[in-house]
Amino acid sequence: MCRLSNTQDRPEASAKAIDAYYANPARQPGPVRVLFNRTARHYNLINQIFSLGSGAWYRRSCLRKAGIAPGMTVVDVAVGTGLLAREARRLMQGRGTLIGVDLSESMLAVAQKNLGIPLVQGTAEALPFAAGTADFVTIGYALRHVSNIEQTLQEAWRVLRPGGRLVLLEISPPANQLAKVSAAIFVGGILPVVSLVLARDRQARSLMSYHWQTIAAFAPVEAVLHMMQHCGFESARCASELDLFRFFSARKPL
Numbered sequence: 234m235c236r237l238s239n240t241q242d243r244p245e246a247s248a249k250a251i252d253a254y255y256a257n258p259a260r261q262p263g264p265v266r267v268l269f270n271r272t273a274r275h276y277n278l279i280n281q282i283f284s285l286g287s288g289a290w291y292r293r294s295c296l297r298k299a300g301i302a303p304g305m306t307v308v309d310v311a312v313g314t315g316l317l318a319r320e321a322r323r324l325m326q327g328r329g330t331l332i333g334v335d336l337s338e339s340m341l342a343v344a345q346k347n348l349g350i351p352l353v354q355g356t357a358e359a360l361p362f363a364a365g366t367a368d369f370v371t372i373g374y375a376l377r378h379v380s381n382i383e384q385t386l387q388e389a390w391r392v393l394r395p396g397g398r399l400v401l402l403e404i405s406p407p408a409n410q411l412a413k414v415s416a417a418i419f420v421g422g423i424l425p426v427v428s429l430v431l432a433r434d435r436q437a438r439s440l441m442s443y444h445w446q447t448i449a450a451f452a453p454v455e456a457v458l459h460m461m462q463h464c465g466f467e468s469a470r471c472a473s474e475l476d477l478f479r480f481f482s483a484r485k486p487l
Contacts, residue, residue, distance in 0.1 A: 273339035311375030315344035
């Protein structure tokens with residue numbers, strides 16, 4: 234379990250880590266939109282390869298632990314092809330409101346075929362929703378791709394009702410150096426080749442390579458937790474699986 238107290242003694246280091254990551258021009262909306270428009274048709278395959286088939290179970294488990302249930306209003310930011318939203322829909326059992334938003338029109342087109350839920354094109358930094366309308370804001374494996382984490386978290390805070398919860402699923406490198414090297418070899422070296430072979434398209438390999446590049450460079454867990462606190466959230470915490478997959482959660486104060 235990652236605790237927020239780890240960040241309180243190092244706010245400057247956390248801020249520098251965040252600033253360094255998001256200063257990269259590749260994080261800007263233009264390049265990100267082009268990348269995901271070009272690779273949307275391979276996205277589900279890439280995710281299945283990366284998670285070794287366990288992705289749906291893990292997403293559903295995290296959302297269940299967070300408290301998503303029938304009758305709630307859920308906004309899924311960076312909905313992509315709908316993988317996280319699909320698990321939220323199962324937990325909601327057809328009762329409540331589930332809306333997805335994404336920058337990429339190609340991703341939205343795939344999500345529409347998969348889910349049939351209301352979808353809106355927009356950015357995480359400027360959500361097209363009224364303030365105080367959602368019980369949950371979820372962001373699945375997309376915090377690495379936004380252009381500004383502070384604006385993204387502030388928008389989530391704005392859209393949430395008092396007492397509403399933010400759920401972030403993300404991936405960042407293991408703390409152990411040997412595990413980090415092993416992950417680099419497997420995720421950064423082997424899986425891109427596997428993606429190329431299975432998809433028979435170089436774009437799939439490019440997408441998997443891009444995923445590892447952003448994972449390897451992503452800000453430390455402590456920096457993300459500190460930014461969540463800085464943006465007004467309380468009870469910020471992070472649970473880790475395999476020291477690679479991160480489940481962040483926090484609450485907007487009552």
